[in-house]
Amino acid sequence: MTLLNGAVPPFAISGGMPLAAIRGAFDLALFSAFGTLLFWVGVLPRARRRMPDEAASALDRRLLALVRGSLALALLAGAAWLGTEAGLMSGADTTAQWRAALPIVAGSTVFGHLLLVQGIGLVAALLLLGRGGRPAWRRLALVLSAGVLLLQAGHGHGMSMSGPLGLLTIVNVVHLLSGGAWLGGLLPLLLAARIAPPRAGATAARSFSVLGKWCVGLVAATAACQAWVLVGSVPALVGTAYGWIACVKLLVFGVLLGFAWVNRYRFAPALLGSEPDRAKGRLAVSIAVQSGFAVLVLLAAGVLASLVPGMHEQAVWPFTERPSLAAVDEDPGFRREVVLALGALATAVALAASALVLRRWRRVAALAGAAAIGILAAPHLDLLLVEASPTSFYRSPTGFASSSIVEGASLYPGRCAACHGANGRGDGPLAAGLPVPPADLSAGHLWMHDDGELFWWLTHGIEAPGGGQAMPGFAAVLSEDERWALIDFIRARNAGQARRATGAWPVPVRAPGLQATCAGGRTVTLAELRGRIVRITFGPAPAVPDPDVVTVRVSADPAVRPDAGTCVATDRAIAPAYALVTGDASGRQVLVDAQGWLQRLVGPEPLEADIRLVRNRPAGPAPGMEQGHMAM
Numbered sequence: 001m002t003l004l005n006g007a008v009p010p011f012a013i014s015g016g017m018p019l020a021a022i023r024g025a026f027d028l029a030l031f032s033a034f035g036t037l038l039f040w041v042g043v044l045p046r047a048r049r050r051m052p053d054e055a056a057s058a059l060d061r062r063l064l065a066l067v068r069g070s071l072a073l074a075l076l077a078g079a080a081w082l083g084t085e086a087g088l089m090s091g092a093d094t095t096a097q098w099r100a101a102l103p104i105v106a107g108s109t110v111f112g113h114l115l116l117v118q119g120i121g122l123v124a125a126l127l128l129l130g131r132g133g134r135p136a137w138r139r140l141a142l143v144l145s146a147g148v149l150l151l152q153a154g155h156g157h158g159m160s161m162s163g164p165l166g167l168l169t170i171v172n173v174v175h176l177l178s179g180g181a182w183l184g185g186l187l188p189l190l191l192a193a194r195i196a197p198p199r200a201g202a203t204a205a206r207s208f209s210v211l212g213k214w215c216v217g218l219v220a221a222t223a224a225c226q227a228w229v230l231v232g233s234v235p236a237l238v239g240t241a242y243g244w245i246a247c248v249k250l251l252v253f254g255v256l257l258g259f260a261w262v263n264r265y266r267f268a269p270a271l272l273g274s275e276p277d278r279a280k281g282r283l284a285v286s287i288a289v290q291s292g293f294a295v296l297v298l299l300a301a302g303v304l305a306s307l308v309p310g311m312h313e314q315a316v317w318p319f320t321e322r323p324s325l326a327a328v329d330e331d332p333g334f335r336r337e338v339v340l341a342l343g344a345l346a347t348a349v350a351l352a353a354s355a356l357v358l359r360r361w362r363r364v365a366a367l368a369g370a371a372a373i374g375i376l377a378a379p380h381l382d383l384l385l386v387e388a389s390p391t392s393f394y395r396s397p398t399g400f401a402s403s404s405i406v407e408g409a410s411l412y413p414g415r416c417a418a419c420h421g422a423n424g425r426g427d428g429p430l431a432a433g434l435p436v437p438p439a440d441l442s443a444g445h446l447w448m449h450d451d452g453e454l455f456w457w458l459t460h461g462i463e464a465p466g467g468g469q470a471m472p473g474f475a476a477v478l479s480e481d482e483r484w485a486l487i488d489f490i491r492a493r494n495a496g497q498a499r500r501a502t503g504a505w506p507v508p509v510r511a512p513g514l515q516a517t518c519a520g521g522r523t524v525t526l527a528e529l530r531g532r533i534v535r536i537t538f539g540p541a542p543a544v545p546d547p548d549v550v551t552v553r554v555s556a557d558p559a560v561r562p563d564a565g566t567c568v569a570t571d572r573a574i575a576p577a578y579a580l581v582t583g584d585a586s587g588r589q590v591l592v593d594a595q596g597w598l599q600r601l602v603g604p605e606p607l608e609a610d611i612r613l614v615r616n617r618p619a620g621p622a623p624g625m626e627q628g629h630m631a632m
Contacts, residue, residue, distance in 0.1 A: 007390035009316040010243040014306045015088050022080045023155075024302030028295060029074035030149045033125070034177075035184015036067045037142040041135070043185065043211060044192065047204035055394050059195045063188055064129060067141070071126045074148075075119060114154045121148040149180050157230055157309055168229060171222045177444060178218035181211060183256075183294040190287040198276035205283070212260060223253070232311030235393035239315035242307045249300040252293050259290035294313040297479055315393040317452075322388035326448055334383050341380035350374040364399035391459070394452030398484050399527070400491075402577035407578065408489025411482055415474065424493060434463075436470035441490050442497045458483045492556050492581040495598075500583030511536070511592040512577040516552045516567035524567065531594050533614055538575060538587035541566075548594075549611060554578075556558045593617075 010146035013020055040063050048056050064381045069462070083102065090101030106112040125141040125148075128197050150173050153159060158168030185208055185464035192204040227246055236245035269281030328335040355363045398449075413422070418435065421427040424441030427516070431438050449488065461473035474483060491509075498506040511534070515525050535541075543551045543565030551566040562568045577586040584601055591600045591614045593623045599614045 003320060004318055005320050005388075007239075007316045007318050007391055009240045009244065009313070012449060013225065013241075013303060013446075014308075015084065017303075019081070019084050019088070020302045021299065022084060022302075023298040023305055026077035026081055027301055028150060029077055029154065030145070031180040031184035031294075031298065032070035032150045032187060033074060033122075033184070034145040034180040035182070035186070037138060037187045038181050038211075039147060039185040039188040039192075039208065040067070041138050041142050043207045046207055047192065047196060047200045050203055055195055055197065055200075057192060062191045062195065065603055066187060066191070068129055071129070071145075075122050075126075077113055078119055078122070114151055118148045118151050118307055121145070125444070130132050146177065147196070149176050152176055156305060158226070168225070168226065171225045171396075174218055175222035175226065178215040178222070182215035182219065183297065185211070186287055186291045186294055190284060190291065192513070193280060193284045193287060198271040198280055201280060202268050202271040203281070203303060205263065209260075209264045209268070210542075212264075216257065216260065220348045223250075225294045230309040230311060232309070233315070233560075234621065235315035235317060236310030236313065238309040238319075239317050239393065240308040240313040243315075245300055245303050245307065246310075249297055249304065250298065252297050255293050256290060256297065259286055259293070262286060262318035263290070275622060286343055309588060314391075314395065316390050317388050317392045318390070319388060320390050321385040323384055324386040327385060337380050338383050341377040344373050344377035345381075348377065389453065389456040389460075391452040391456040392450065394455055395495065396426075396451045396455075396484050396487060398481075398488055399513045400488055400510045402571060403573040404481075404485045404488045405440045405492045405512055405577040405580060406489075406573040407482070408487070409493075409576070411478070411486055412489055415478065416486070419471070423497070424490065426458040434469065434470065435464045435466065438471070442494055444498070444506050446490065446494050451484075454487050454490070455483060458486060459481045470589060489580070494579065496583030497578050498583075505598065509581060511590070511596055511598045512574070512581055514552070514554075514569045514571060514574050516561055516569040518567040519562045519564050526592070527575075528594055533594055533609065533611060534592040536578065536590040536592065538578075541589065545610070546611065547628060548615065552562070616630045 004614070009528075044059075044063075047060075051059070082105065083098070086102045086105040087098050089105055090097060092098040092101050105114060121144045125144040125332050128137040128144070151177055153172040154164070156172045158166065158172040162168040174473070189208050193201045196204060231237050231240075231243050231246055238248065263283060267279055267283035267286055270276075271283065273279060295435065313372045328338050349368040351373070354470045355366040355370070357364055394411055416424075417428055418430045419426075419428045419438040420441050421438075426440040428437040428438065436554070457471065457473075459473050459480070461469045462471040464470040478486070492512065495505050495507075495509045498504075511526060513526050514536075515523060517523050526573045529550055533546075535544060535549055535551045536554060537551060538554050541551060541553060543563065552569055553560065553562075554569050556570060558570055558573050560568050560570070575587075580589060581598065582588075582590060582601060588601045588603065590598065591602060591610060593599050593614050600610050602610045
């Protein structure tokens with residue numbers, strides 16, 4: 001059985017790899033400057049007391065040269081970054097255009113302002129260390145380098161998403177400072193291991209290890225927090241370029257941890273053993289290799305900063321199957337089978353754990369029993385997997401907008417009705433001659449299929465069991481937007497048909513998106529009204545005297561103006577879209593709950609009981625909408 005479908009997410013690196021490499025070099029230089037100064041000021045003094053004056057002076061000179069070189073590299077990389085971004089932002093094609101754009105980008109953008117302040121800090125640190133690297137100057141330079149590294153958070157995704165004092169920005173600041181202290185301290189530790197006597201080198205390694213443990217914990221915690229937000233989901237982790245690079249960074253981070261463990265608990269203690277010179281060489285080589293992996297981590301960070309976060313990308317699912325609870329939800333027998341299999345696996349895990357405290361044949365028996373139970377139980381968990389396509393986790397980009405629903409309604413008769421029928425019941429004039437009967441698009445099973453699955457079928461078609469295609473793909477005749485519009489229309493009509501037949505929506509359904517103008521000229525979307533109940537009317541209606549209820553009047557007359565407490569929506573697509581999704585063209589009022597779900601149709605005047613019911617009983621997501629792709 002093939003596990004991978006060969007799908008690869010697109011790698012759209014903003015500015016290309018050269019810009020990512022420049023940014024990675026800038027990060028590397030900042031880490032090195034800050035980490036070296038912190039090592040010099042905070043880690044080295046204890047080991048320095050165990051060193052001869054000649055060795056201590058030699059180490060000081062090497063550390064001073066390393067800091068100066070790092071600061072100079074940061075200035076060069078920062079200048080290259082500014083110049084490259086100026087060319088990209090302005091679209092300059094000539095040197096003259098680039099020169100004209102450079103001062104504008106530097107003086108009129110947040111990016112330029114941050115980079116200029118960072119440059120001033122770097123120059124100031126260089127001037128301080130040009131006075132000979134005295135302890136007082138080192139401490140001031142350390143403060144400046146920490147400030148410059150802290151400002152690097154202003155160039156990250158967290159700043160654009162949460163602002164300067166937002167949680168993501170604060171987490172990024174901690175991530176940068178802790179990463180700089182750990183990774184930036186590797187090269188000065190390497191110098192100490194090579195120059196200092198073995199006992200002093202062991203002391204430096206132990207002191208750095210104390211700092212390193214705290215930094216590693218903070219780096220791991222902050223990286224997990226950023227990944228939770230910026231990657232967003234498991235499909236995005238395995239199906240976007242951002243997720244892939246994040247996984248690479250995670251793997252390299254694991255390698256760095258392995259080196260740190262070996263250095264701390266094997267090579268550093270060996271400096272106090274019978275062969276200190278040999279141990280010294282091994283420690284130096286290990287730290288040098290570890291430093292190389294640190295460069296890879298920073299390059300990966302530069303690439304991540306140049307990629308769109310996974311949470312904003314369509315996740316390309318690379319496997320032929322995906323997790324799903326559809327089977328166990330539909331069949332109680334399958335549910336029992338899966339529960340029993342999970343219980344058996346839990347028993348296998350318990351047996352394997354018990355082997356840790358058992359001896360001889362009992363341990364062997366426990367492990368054998370655990371393996372046998374696991375082998376027998378695992379196949380039953382296939383019920384938790386369904387066939388997948390590369391677009392299985394795609395999210396509709398339309399926001400279930402009224403305009404998209406109406407566009408889909410205009411496309412359906414010419415593209416779908418011949419097979420699926422005018423009302424979507426699978427009874428079109430061509431249905432009888434097809435090898436497989438067309439799907440009934442009015443049935444409840446439609447909601448068991450995610451948008452990405454429907455999009456795949458519309459794009460590539462559906463294969464017939466005996467070969468050939470039961471349904472053709474429309475990639476050559478319909479644009480992506482048109483295919484998404486058809487999906488919106490099919491869902492809206494299905495919901496309206498079910499409500500007209502039964503008096504209730506089969507599943508919770510998002511209110512079709514719209515845009516309205518409120519009193520004072522403020523324009524809002526339905527998504528921006530989340531947190532309040534929205535009453536949508538299709539004719540004149542007074543505002544509800546309830547601060548939690550917003551009235552949106554739908555009118556095709558552009559002369560209608562909003563009153564106090566009401567908003568007006570004039571898009572002609574809104575009324576037919578709501579008629580479709582409600583199954584009611586009479587123009588009754590619609591109540592939308594605070595989470596954006598359709599709730600109730602009410603009479604000419606909204607009833608207090610209806611509003612109270614909507615307030616106290618949110619609808620919740622539909623199975624086909626649980627990925628959040630129906631957000632308005």
